Amino acid sequence: MSASPPRLPRQLLLWVLPDRRSRDGLVGDLDELYRDRAAYGRVAAGWWYSLQVLAAVLHFAPRRALTWGRRTARAEMWTAIGKDLGLGVRLLRRRPGFATVVAATLALGIGVNVAAFSVLRSVVLRPLPFPDADRLAVLRLSMDNAGYAEGPPSIPEYLTFRDELRSWQHLAAYRRVDATATGGEQHAERVSVAVVSPNLFQTLGVQPLHGRAFTADESQPGAGAVAVLSHAYWQSRYGADPSALGRDLIVAERARTIVGVMPAGFGFPDSDIEIWVPLGLTPQALAARGVHQYDVVGRLLPGVSLSDAEAELAAVTRRVAADPLFNFHDWHPAFLRPLRVQVVGDMSRALWLLLGAAGLVLAVACANVAGLMLVRSEDRGEELAIRTALGAGRGRLRRQLFLEAFPMTVIGALAGVAVALGCLEIVGSLAPLELPRAEEVSVDMVGLTLTVIITLGVATLFAVLPSLGPGEAGVHGTLGQGERHSSTARTRTRFRHLLVGSETAVAVVLLVSAGLLLQSYLRLSNVDPGYSRAQVITAALDVPDSRYPEAEDAVSLFQSLLERVRAVPGIQAAGGIRRAPLSTPIGPSSIEIEGRAVSADGAGPVAVIQVATPGYFEALGIRELEGRTFDAGDRGGAVPVAIVSESLARRHWPGQSALGGRLRVDDPDLPFAEVVGVVADVRQNRLDRLPDQGTLYLPHAQSPTLAMALTVRSTADPTGLVSVLREEVAAVDPSVAVHDVRTIAQAISDTTASARFAALLQLGFALLGLLLSAIGLYGVLAFTVTRRTREIGIRIALGAEPLDVRRSIVRQGMTLVATSLLVGSMGALIAGVLLERFLFGTTAVEPITYGVVLGTLLTVGLLACWMPARRASSIDPMRALGSD
Amino acid sequence: MPERAFLGEFEHFVLATALRLERGYGAELMRELEERTGRRVQGGALYATLDRLESKGFITSEMAAPAPERGGRPKRFVRVTAEGLRALADHREALLRVWDGMEARFEDA
Numbered sequence: 001m002s003a004s005p006p007r008l009p010r011q012l013l014l015w016v017l018p019d020r021r022s023r024d025g026l027v028g029d030l031d032e033l034y035r036d037r038a039a040y041g042r043v044a045a046g047w048w049y050s051l052q053v054l055a056a057v058l059h060f061a062p063r064r065a066l067t068w069g070r071r072t073a074r075a076e077m078w079t080a081i082g083k084d085l086g087l088g089v090r091l092l093r094r095r096p097g098f099a100t101v102v103a104a105t106l107a108l109g110i111g112v113n114v115a116a117f118s119v120l121r122s123v124v125l126r127p128l129p130f131p132d133a134d135r136l137a138v139l140r141l142s143m144d145n146a147g148y149a150e151g152p153p154s155i156p157e158y159l160t161f162r163d164e165l166r167s168w169q170h171l172a173a174y175r176r177v178d179a180t181a182t183g184g185e186q187h188a189e190r191v192s193v194a195v196v197s198p199n200l201f202q203t204l205g206v207q208p209l210h211g212r213a214f215t216a217d218e219s220q221p222g223a224g225a226v227a228v229l230s231h232a233y234w235q236s237r238y239g240a241d242p243s244a245l246g247r248d249l250i251v252a253e254r255a256r257t258i259v260g261v262m263p264a265g266f267g268f269p270d271s272d273i274e275i276w277v278p279l280g281l282t283p284q285a286l287a288a289r290g291v292h293q294y295d296v297v298g299r300l301l302p303g304v305s306l307s308d309a310e311a312e313l314a315a316v317t318r319r320v321a322a323d324p325l326f327n328f329h330d331w332h333p334a335f336l337r338p339l340r341v342q343v344v345g346d347m348s349r350a351l352w353l354l355l356g357a358a359g360l361v362l363a364v365a366c367a368n369v370a371g372l373m374l375v376r377s378e379d380r381g382e383e384l385a386i387r388t389a390l391g392a393g394r395g396r397l398r399r400q401l402f403l404e405a406f407p408m409t410v411i412g413a414l415a416g417v418a419v420a421l422g423c424l425e426i427v428g429s430l431a432p433l434e435l436p437r438a439e440e441v442s443v444d445m446v447g448l449t450l451t452v453i454i455t456l457g458v459a460t461l462f463a464v465l466p467s468l469g470p471g472e473a474g475v476h477g478t479l480g481q482g483e484r485h486s487s488t489a490r491t492r493t494r495f496r497h498l499l500v501g502s503e504t505a506v507a508v509v510l511l512v513s514a515g516l517l518l519q520s521y522l523r524l525s526n527v528d529p530g531y532s533r534a535q536v537i538t539a540a541l542d543v544p545d546s547r548y549p550e551a552e553d554a555v556s557l558f559q560s561l562l563e564r565v566r567a568v569p570g571i572q573a574a575g576g577i578r579r580a581p582l583s584t585p586i587g588p589s590s591i592e593i594e595g596r597a598v599s600a601d602g603a604g605p606v607a608v609i610q611v612a613t614p615g616y617f618e619a620l621g622i623r624e625l626e627g628r629t630f631d632a633g634d635r636g637g638a639v640p641v642a643i644v645s646e647s648l649a650r651r652h653w654p655g656q657s658a659l660g661g662r663l664r665v666d667d668p669d670l671p672f673a674e675v676v677g678v679v680a681d682v683r684q685n686r687l688d689r690l691p692d693q694g695t696l697y698l699p700h701a702q703s704p705t706l707a708m709a710l711t712v713r714s715t716a717d718p719t720g721l722v723s724v725l726r727e728e729v730a731a732v733d734p735s736v737a738v739h740d741v742r743t744i745a746q747a748i749s750d751t752t753a754s755a756r757f758a759a760l761l762q763l764g765f766a767l768l769g770l771l772l773s774a775i776g777l778y779g780v781l782a783f784t785v786t787r788r789t790r791e792i793g794i795r796i797a798l799g800a801e802p803l804d805v806r807r808s809i810v811r812q813g814m815t816l817v818a819t820s821l822l823v824g825s826m827g828a829l830i831a832g833v834l835l836e837r838f839l840f841g842t843t844a845v846e847p848i849t850y851g852v853v854l855g856t857l858l859t860v861g862l863l864a865c866w867m868p869a870r871r872a873s874s875i876d877p878m879r880a881l882g883s884d
Numbered sequence: 885m886p887e888r889a890f891l892g893e894f895e896h897f898v899l900a901t902a903l904r905l906e907r908g909y910g911a912e913l914m915r916e917l918e919e920r921t922g923r924r925v926q927g928g929a930l931y932a933t934l935d936r937l938e939s940k941g942f943i944t945s946e947m948a949a950p951a952p953e954r955g956g957r958p959k960r961f962v963r964v965t966a967e968g969l970r971a972l973a974d975h976r977e978a979l980l981r982v983w984d985g986m987e988a989r990f991e992d993a
Contacts, residue, residue: 026928028954028955029960056931059931
C-alpha cells in the first residue's frame with residue numbers, strides 16, 4: 001500500500017515551481033514527509049500537504065510569473081507595455097478631470113463598502129471573543145402579559161433556574177451599576193461596576209490575567225469583600241502594578257480587597273466595566289422575587305442545543321409554577337437567546353441595512369465608472385479603428401486600453417482603502433453611540449479584496465470593451481460613417497441609457513430611505529415626552545449610606561436640600577425623583593391592587609416604581625389630570641398615598657376614576673396606599689415608547705431612599721445653574737457627589753443620537769448616490785449631443801429653431817429620467833417597508849419625502865439635460881458640418 | 885570591515901542545520917529544523933531559502949538519483965561552502981557578543 005498525496009495540490013505545486021531542479025527536489029521531499037505523516041492519519045496529512053503547497057505557491061508564484069514573462073515576451077512587448085503605461089499616466093495628466101472622476105468614484109464606492117462590510121463582519125458575524133461562544137446564551141423573561149416586552153429575571157428566579165436546570169454547565173447572573181470607588185490615595189470617582197455571581201468568569205470561559213476569580217462562597221452574606229479589576233482600570237489607576245493585588249479599594253461604600261485583574265479587552269456585560277464585585281445573596285435579595293434586575297447568562301453543556309435547553313426550561317417553569325408551596329405570584333415565561341444576538345441586538349438589522357445602502361452606492365459607482373469608460377473608449381472608436389486597419393492586433397489594442405485605464409483604477413482603489421480606513425476611524429470615535437463591540441471593528445480583508453476585485457473588474461472590463469467588440473465589420477462601419485447608423489451603436493446607446501437609468505433609480509431608493517430616516521428622527525426629537533423640554537435640569541446624587549443610617553435622615557436630607565435649592569434666585573420649582581427621565585432605565589416591578597385576585601396564569605400587574613418629593617411634577621412640568629400631587633402633608637405617619645400615571649389608571653381602573661383605589665408594591669409587609677392623583681404618562685426610559693405598563697409614584701417621605709436625583713426648573717436658560725446646584729448640595733453635605741448633570745434638552749439629544757447618526761449616514765450615502773448619478777446623467781447626455789453634432793448642425797442649417805432642437809434633446813433625456821424615477825420609486829417602496837421597523841411615527845409612503853426626492857432628481861435631471869442641449873443648439877452649422 | 889551578506893533568521897537556521905547534517909537533503913533538513921526550532925517549516929520557504937543561499941555562494945547542491953518512495957523524484961543534497969561557513973561563524977560571533985553577560989536575565993523566563 002502506498003500513500004500518495006492529494007493529487008490536485010500536487011499538480012498545482014508541479015505547475016508553479018520555477019525550474020526542474022527545485023521542483024523535483026521539493027516535490028520529492030513533500031511526498032516523503034507526507035508518507036511519514038499519513039501513517040498517523042491521512043486527513044491531517046492531507047491538510048498538512050495542502051498547506052505546504054499553499055505556502056510554496058506564495059513563495060514561487062511571483063518568480064514563476066517572471067520567468068513565464070521572460071520566456072514568452074519579446075523585448076518589444078515590454079517596451080510597448082512601458083509605452084502604454086506611460087500613455088496611461090500621460091492621459092491621466094492631460095485629462096485630469098476624467099481620471100479624477102473615475103478614481104474618486106471608485107474610491108467612494110470601495111471605501112464605504114469596505115467600511116460597512118467591516119463593521120458588519122466585526123460586530124454581527126464574528127463570534128464573540130469567548131471560547132466556544134456559540135454555547136453562551138442569555139435567559140430572559142417575557143413580560144408580554146404584563147404589558148412590557150421582556151426583562152431580566154430576579155435573584156430568586158435566577159437561583160431557581162440555576163438549581164433546577166440540567167442543560168447548563170454554568171448559569172451566572174450579572175447587573176451593571178454605577179458606583180463610587182475610592183482606593184488608596186485616589187479621590188472618589190464614578191466607576192462602572194458589574195455585580196456578578198461568582199461563576200460569571202467561569203461561565204464565559206475567561207480567566208483573570210493576574211490573581212484569581214471569585215469563589216462560590218463569596219456570594220454569602222458578609223463574605224465577598226473582594227473586587228476584580230478590568231485591565232484598563234488596573235493600568236490607569238495602578239499603573240499596571242502587580243502589587244495592586246491585595247490592596248484595598250472602597251467600592252459602593254464597602255471596603256474590598258483586589259483579588260484579580262482581567263485580561264486586556266475583556267469587558268462584560270459592557271466593554272467599559274471597570275470593576276467586578278460578587279453578588280451578595282442577602283436575605284433581602286433572596287426575598288426580592290419581584291425585582292427583575294439581574295440578567296442571566298449561561299454556558300450550555302457540550303452537545304446541548306438551544307432548543308433542547310428551551311424545552312427543558314419550559315418544563316421546569318411549568319413544574320415550578322404549579323408547585324403550591326412556591327408562591328410564584330408574578331411568574332413570567334422564560335426564554336433563551338444566543339448571547340451574540342443579545343449583545344448585538346437591534347444593531348444587526350441596522351447594519352445589514354447599512355451594508356445594503358453601501359452596496360447600492362457601490363452599484364451606482366460601478367455603473368458610473370462603466371458608463372464613463374464606455375463613453376471615453378467610444379470617443380476613441382475612430383482612432384482604434386484606424387490602428388486596427390493599419391494592422392494592430394486585437395490583443396495589442398486590448399493591452400493598450402487596459403494599461404491606459406490601469407493608473408487611474410489603481411489610484412482609485414488605493415484611495416478607496418484610505419476612505420474605508422477613514423470611515424472606520426469615524427465609526428471608532430463614535431463608538432459610545434450604542435454600537436456594540438465597536439472596539440473590535442477592523443478592516444475586513446475578505447470584504448476589501450472582494451470589493452476591489454469587483455470595482456476594478458468592472459472598470460477594466462468597460463475600458464477594454466471596444467476591443468472586444470465587432471471585428472473587421474465594425475472597423476469598416478466606424479471608418480465609413482461613424483457609428484451613427486450601425487446597429488451596434490444603437491445597442492451601445494441603449495446599454496448606456498440602461499446604466500444611467502439604473503443609477504438614477506438607485507439614487508431614488510437611497511434618497512427616499514434617507515428622507516424617511518430623517519423624517520423619523522425629526523418626529524422622534526419633537527415628540528411630546530410628557531414633561532417640559534426647556535428650562536429643566538436634572539442631576540443624580542450619590543449619598544453615602546453610612547452618614548444617613550435612618551430612613552428619617554434621608555427624608556430630612558432631601559427636605560433641606562430642596563429648601564436651599566428653591567431659595568436660589570431664578571429657580572421656579574425643584575423636586576426629587578428616584579430616577580430622572582432618560583437616565584438609567586427602570587425595569588418594571590410587581591404591584592398588588594387591593595381586592596384584585598391574581599390572574600390564572602400567575603402573572604400579576606407590574607409598574608415602573610418611582611419615588612418623588614413634592615415639587616417634582618411642577619419642576620418637570622408633568623400634567624396633573626385628576627386629584628392632586630404630593631405635598632408636605634404626605635409624611636411618614638400620615639395616610640399612605642400614591643399617584644398613578646394615566647396608562648396605569650386606565651389599565652387597572654378602566655372606565656372609572658382611579659382616585660381612591662388602593663395598591664402597593666408587591667410586598668405583604670407594606671400597607672396599601674390610596675391613589676390621590678393621576679398624572680400624564682411620561683417617556684421615562686426611551687423617547688420612542690411610553691412605558692405602557694404605567695408608572696406608580698410614591699411620596700419620598702413615605703418610601704424614603706437615598707438614591708434620588710434632583711430636578712430643577714428655572715425661569716431662564718438653566719445651563720448657568722449647574723455650578724450653583726453643585727454649590728448648594730455641597731453646602732448641605734460636601735460628601736454628597738453630584739453627577740450626570742444635564743438639561744432635559746441634552747438628555748433628549750443624547751437619546752436621539754443613534755437615530756440622528758443613522759439618518760445622517762444614510763443621507764451621506766444618498767447624496768453620494770445623487771452626485772454620482774448626476775455625473776453619469778450629464779456625462780451620457782453630453783456625449784449623446786456630441787455624437788449628434790453633425791445632425792444638429794444640418795437641422796439648424798435647414799432652418800430648425802434652436803429652441804426646438806433644445807426641446808428634442810431635453811425630451812429625450814427626460815424620458816430616460818422619468819422612467820428611472822418610476823422604477824426607483826418602486827424600489828424605494830420596498831426599501832421603505834424594510835425600513836419601517838426603524839421608523840418612529842413614519843410610514844413607508846411619506847408624501848413629503850417622495851415629493852422632495854422626486855423633485856430634486858427631476859431638477860438635477862433637467863439641468864443635466866439642459867446644459868448639453870443649450871450647447872447643441874448654439875452650434876454653428878458650418879463648423880458642425882465640417883467636423884468630420 | 886568588509887561588507888558581508890546579511891543572514892536572515894530563517895537563513896541562519898537553514899544554514900546551521902545544513903552544516904550539522906553535512907550532506908543533508910530537503911526532507912531531512914525540514915525534519916531537523918522542525919525538531920530543533922519547534923516551528924512548522926514550509927517546504928516552499930525552505931527551497932526559496934536554499935536557492936537564495938546558493939546564489940550567495942553559501943551552499944552547493946547536487947541532485948541524487950530518483951527514488952521510488954519519493955514518487956520517482958530525486959533528492960537535492962546540500963553542502964555548506966567555505967564562504968557559508970565564514971558567514972555562519974560571523975553570525976554566531978555577533979550573536980554571542982550581543983547576548984554576552986545577559987544569561988542572568990532569563991533565569992525567570
